[in-house]
Amino acid sequence: xxxxxxxxxxxxxxxxxxxxxxxTVVPPAxxxxxxxxxxxxxxxxxxxxxxxxxxxxxERLQAKDYNVAWQQFDALRRxxxxxxxxxxxxxxxxxxxxxxxxxxADIGRGxxxxxxxxxxxxxxxxxxxxxxxxxxxxxxxxxxxVTFKQFDVxxxxxxxxxxANANDEKxxxxxxxxxxxxxxxxxxxxxxxxxxxxxDTYYDQLAHNPEVAAAHPNQLKWGTDWLPAEEVRRYRxxxxxxxxxxxxxxxxRATRDLEIAKAKALAAQQKLDxxxxxxxxxxxVGLRGQLDLAQKNLDAAQKAYxxxxxxxxxxxxxxxxxxxxxxxxxxxxxxxxxGQ
Numbered sequence: 382x383x384x385x386x387x388x389x390x391x392x393x394x395x396x397x398x399x400x401x402x403x404x405t406v407v408p409p410a411x412x413x414x415x416x417x418x419x420x421x422x423x424x425x426x427x428x429x430x431x432x433x434x435x436x437x438x439x440e441r442l443q444a445k446d447y448n449v450a451w452q453q454f455d456a457l458r459r460x461x462x463x464x465x466x467x468x469x470x471x472x473x474x475x476x477x478x479x480x481x482x483x484x485x486a487d488i489g490r491g492x493x494x495x496x497x498x499x500x501x502x503x504x505x506x507x508x509x510x511x512x513x514x515x516x517x518x519x520x521x522x523x524x525x526x527v528t529f530k531q532f533d534v535x536x537x538x539x540x541x542x543x544x545a546n547a548n549d550e551k552x553x554x555x556x557x558x559x560x561x562x563x564x565x566x567x568x569x570x571x572x573x574x575x576x577x578x579x580x581d582t583y584y585d586q587l588a589h590n591p592e593v594a595a596a597h598p599n600q601l602k603w604g605t606d607w608l609p610a611e612e613v614r615r616y617r618x619x620x621x622x623x624x625x626x627x628x629x630x631x632x633x634r635a636t637r638d639l640e641i642a643k644a645k646a647l648a649a650q651q652k653l654d655x656x657x658x659x660x661x662x663x664x665x666v667g668l669r670g671q672l673d674l675a676q677k678n679l680d681a682a683q684k685a686y687x688x689x690x691x692x693x694x695x696x697x698x699x700x701x702x703x704x705x706x707x708x709x710x711x712x713x714x715x716x717x718x719x720g721q
Contacts, residue, residue, distance in 0.1 A: 384409050395619065402679075406447065409632050411492075413639060415450060420474070427558075434453065434456075434457060435475070435478055435479075435482075438450050438453035438454045438482055438708070439455060439482065439706060439708065441453060441486075442489070442704070443469075443484065443488060443581070443706060445489060445703070447486045447489030447490045448486075448490060448631060450482065450485075450486040451483060451489075451641070452485065452579055453482075453485035454482035454483040455483050456486075457475070457478075457479040457482070458479035458480060458483050460479075461473065461475045461476045462476055462479070462480075466500060466506060470506070471506055471507055471509060471652055472506045472507075473502065475482040475509045477506075477510075478707055480499050480500070480502055480503040480508075481499075481503055481508070481510065481512060481513055481516070481707045482498040482504055482707060483499055484497075484499035484503075484516060484520070484704075485512070485516055485704035485705065485706060485707065486498045486518055486704070487499065487520075487620045487717050488516060488523070488702070488703075488704040489520055489703065489704050493519070493521075493522075493523035493524045494520075494524045494525070495516055496516065496520040496704075497520040497521065500513055500516055500628045501517075501523070502713065503515065509536075510697055510707060511542065511546075511549075511705070512705040512706065512707040512708075513707075514538055514539055514542045514552075515539070515551070515552055515555055515705040516537065516560050516704055516705050517535060517645055518535045518536075518538070518539045518555050518556070519555060519561065519702040519705070520705065521535040522555075522558050522559050522562050522702065523702065528567055529566045532559065532562065532563035532566075533563070535559060536556070536559055536560060536563065539552065539555065539556045539559065540576060540579060543556060543579075543583055544590055544614070547583075547586060547587070548586075548590050548593075550587060550593075553580065553583050553584060553587065553602075554587040554605060554699055555699070555702065556580055557605075557699070558575075558698045558699040559576060560573055560576050561578065561696075561698035572622075579596050581617060584602040585601060587602070588600065588601055588602070588610075600613075601613040601614070603694070603696050604618055604695075604696025604697040604698050605696075605697050605699055606668060606696070606697060607699060607700065608694075612694075615692065615693075616661060616693055616694060616696075619629075619692055619693040620693070628692055628693050631689050631695070632689045632690060632694065632695055633695065634689075635682070635686040635689035635690070635693055636687050636689075638686070639679075639682045639683060639685075640675050640680045640684040641682075641715075642675070642679040642681075642683075643676065643677075643679060643681035643682075645675045646672070646675040646676055646678070646679045647673070648675075649668070649671045649672040649674075649676075650672055650675075652668050652671070652672075653665070653668040653669060653671075655670055659674075668702065675703070678721065
């Protein structure tokens with residue numbers, strides 16, 4: 382599906398879920414009657430590398446060769462922005478793609494702050510592509526020193542995209558990661574409640590998509606995981622209950638204790654393995670005793686975690702993101718005042 386764009390917008394059909402499918406391959410003709418063996422199919426034509434510099438840069442993004450992609454897109458950005466772009470001037474398709482591509486490579490190279498600055502520039506000039514909105518949200522999640530207001534702005538933009546585009550699980554997952562990061566600010570739960578409620582509804586609608594329903598029957602999404610629907614509904618009720626603070630603390634404590642117990646058991650096992658590999662030197666009996674104790678503590682931590690998560694389970698959210706790749710460009714006619 383494609384978001385309705387304001388006049389003057391520069392639209393990238395790019396990585397839109399509704400992009401045209403690949404060309405249909407026509408099968409070879411059947412063998413003639415009486416022939417001993419069917420004719421061998423014609424060999425596939427060799428892949429031809431594009432000579433277009435934008436295609437070459439995008440190919441480097443696809444290959445996750447972010448340093449080379451950045452160099453290529455930055456050269457294109459300098460080439461197509463030889464003079465400053467006026468405040469009320471729309472970017473050309475080439476300028477927009479150059480700015481977007483450089484920003485995507487910035488995210489891949491681990492420079493989200495630079496990506497945000499470039500995407501802000503494209504956004505100010507009325508670029509409203511799927512890749513720009515998603516990458517802007519990703520850069521906000523990954524950047525340091527972002528204020529809650531900036532998180533709220535990015536959440537509003539991504540929410541507007543989701544409202545106009547159903548069945549985009551990747552965009553919804555980025556939205557979830559954005560809200561989870563914003564939740565770390567104090568006293569913001571009331572402000573985020575409408576966003577969480579919208580995300581729950583979006584995931585519920587996604588679960589009714591035939592392909593998703595076939596892959597996850599009778600399941601709903603909780604964080605990044607598809608879980609039994611009744612379980613997720615129970616977790617949502619607990620999350621929405623203002624008296625659930627003690628439950629949250631208990632689950633958080635049990636989750637932390639389980640992770641610590643797992644790490645200690647793994648360390649004890651590794652020490653015993655290293656001593657055994659060295660020919661049994663050292664206190665093997667003592668190391669086995671440490672491992673037994675660590676395993677008992679792990680079992681106890683697992684039981685405490687299972688009990689604590691009967692009512693509520695901490696959702697997992699994405700913390701690492703690959704940039705969303707812009708694909709191709711078309712330009713809409715510029716409207717008076719575009720870019721304001």
